[in-house]
Amino acid sequence: MPITTAEVEHVALLARLKLSPGEKAAYTEQLNAILEYMDKLNALDTRDVEPTAHVLPLHNVFRDDVARPGLPRDRALAGAPEASEGQFKVPRVV
């Protein structure tokens, strides 16, 4: 089922992207082309192939439960565009 412009708009909204009408048209076409290519995979018999959960052949990598100091607060806030009262200040969301 091809991707519609409405779906591109929905995904753009979720990703907080502002797209022009031209971009919407372009991305709709590109996404459809990508999904069409992915469809080729459906031609393969994957019955005996385990779904890939991770690309590395590793599992059970743990750290011990030991607390250690983090960042000093001024450094934690150093990259924030705005800060107030030791906190990150952001546009009100609700």
Add this chain to the structure above:
Amino acid sequence: MEYEAVIGLEVHTELKTNSKAFCGCTTAFGGEPNTHVCPVCLGLPGVLPVINRRVVEFGLKTALALNCQVEPFCKFDRKNYYYPDLPKNYQISQYDLPLARKGYLTITVDGQERVIGITRVHMEEDAGKLIHVDGPDGGYSLVDYNRTGVPLLEIVSEPDLRTPAEARAYMEKLKTILQYLDVSDCKMEEGSLRCDANVSVRPRGSQVLGTKTEVKNMNSFRALQRALEYEIERQIAVLEGGGQVQQATMAWDEARGVTYIMRTKEEAQDYRYFPEPDLVPLEIDGDWIEQVRAGLPELPDARCHRLINDYGLPAYDAGVITSSRALADYFDRVVSLYPDAKVVSNWIMGDFLRLLNAAGLEPGSSPVPPEEMAALLQLQKEGTISGKIAKQVLEEMFATGKGARLVVEEKGLVQISDAGALARIVEEVLAANPGVVEDYRNGKDKALGFLVGQVMKATKGKANPGLVNQLLKERL
């Protein structure tokens, strides 16, 4: 028409590890804002999370205690959403391959035992705290990321609950189990135990589910029960009025006692889960599971049955005592020193719990250690003090932290069991109440009780009641 509710609960509990789920920051509650943070939990570029082994261990303990099947293979996923309580724009959670599934716990409501299914148990990270400030241009929000990355377990029930009372009993039972396991503080007021409810109603007997709403923001057991009662009534009223329940996320307003719509189905979140590439999967083999199982403590149901079977306690007593692990430990310790379980149970459920609650204390931090509680009961049994005086002594022990024997000696509360001394007082009471004596001799048995009372009063409650009875009867 008669309706029934269908309720499922999603419970989040913060695990009491020393460090966060994926970094070494402390999980301590409180703290100045943004002082328990590091590049990992702040989501700074180039960092890699690594799972805390104890998070998995606590998750396994919980899963096994809830009779779940632990999955041999599980992984983490990213749950994507834009809200500044998480700085990464996603929460690390588990989606299609959770830690464990298909468990259950049992609840008892109105003497009726019910088995409630558990759909799944999975691990995830907590979010930060926001403070919203009014102001020009819509105001702003302040964000504290101390709590971000604190490990959570999400425990999802099957829609097996039918009443608000059952939902509350489920939540209380879950809390008790988590406390027995010692994996969470379970403080609802501090947010270390939280609950959302999915609720719908349908005509009684129907097998079809009605449209559900999700109710959030219930911060106490009482709030959970009240919110569900309100929401069920609201949905029934909508249906009775010929309307349809709108699928929505509701919030409970504790002050006004109502639920209100936070967002509707059209605004429903679309989280676009995908596997977390920064964390490798977990493989949990039978050896690990058996090792965790071997380390499980005696759980509330088993302990309750033990108190009933081994000590002959009534089911009610056993239920109250085992509702808290600390209380059950206290009980076991006292009974080991004073082996009359029913007497111990009466004291613990009565005066002991009353004094603890009045002082706002937990059983584990009682100023009266179990050894002293046993000593007090021993003093009563020996006849050194009467039952009435024992209550006074316990209060004094609570207030001062002093031992039972010391309080009795200091306050001069030793029971008067000296027949000679009591006989004098008995004579005085008889002389002062000739009318009552006459009544008794004329067959009014109740008059004896009055005379005993007078002797007790004259001795400030210290007279040995059995001896007083005996002395009075001898003289009447």
